[in-house]
Amino acid sequence: MVDRTVGGSELRGDCASCFGLCCVALPFARSADFALDKAAGQPCPHLRGDHRCGIHTRLRDEGFSGCTVYDCFGAGQKVSQVTFGGRDWRTGSREDARRVFEVFPVVRQLHELLRYLTEALALPAARPVHAELREALERTERLTRQTPGELVALDVAAHRQEVNVLLLRTSDLVRAGFGGGSAKGGRKKDRRGADLVGARLKGADLRGASLRGACLIAADLTGADLRGADLIGADLRDADLTDADLTGAFFLTQPQLEAARGSAGTRLPESVTHPAHWTARR
Missing domain, CATH: 2.160.20.80 (E3 ubiquitin-protein ligase SopA)
Structure with missing residues (x-):
């Protein structure tokens, strides 16, 4: 059964079901948040063969506080297990891996929207826009299940803008009750x-x-x-x-x-x- 509550299993990162995508697909620069530079598509040196972090319990101490505040909102397991059917990026071609890393940031943005839409639907004050929020939620969920090619071609910024209009209306309705x-x-x-x-x-x-x-x-x-x-x-x-x-x-x-x-x-x-x-x- 799909858990679509805020913070539910579908919208929370499950590293055990993911192929370490956030540790490979995303870039980071040496800063107060990260101890070293890493290019997009380059595995973090602390990523183990089982796709788990080798310093997970020491991230802050090792200078990787940026990792401790990151959440894919469930996009990692969606891309790993649904979009690519459980195929590990390490076992395919370089082109296959590149496509996985292109798709992951797109699905991550869509899952973030799912998280906000799910919360909005749980807010009683937003009842006047619940029907539109529900429609947007269902449309966004359908987008996450597109093929890799469709996801890469998706104008995710335009979709975010459409959803944001609803989230702004939700905000006005909820905040009105607090002055x-x-x-x-x-x-x-x-x-x-x-x-x-x-x-x-x-x-x-x-x-x-x-x-x-x-x-x-x-x-x-x-x-x-x-x-x-x-x-x-x-x-x-x-x-x-x-x-x-x-x-x-x-x-x-x-x-x-x-x-x-x-x-x-x-x-x-x-x-x-x-x-x-x-x-x-x-």
């Missing part, structure tokens, strides 16, 4: 794409705020009220969420939280969990 939305009085809570790097927002009232795509790197959100906030695409790397209240916040993913700091006192939506590296602060 946000596009109605009168809610515009001051629109911080879409805002540059809030290192911002001092301790105890800030951000109920119903739109923080879509906002850059909150190293922002101090200690004790901030983020109830009902839209956090889709917000960059929370090293943001301090200690004792913040994110109850009812939506479009918040586990990778975003893994990149942030927090405490046992941080209140979260039911769709995500406290990261293991968070510790209670006194």
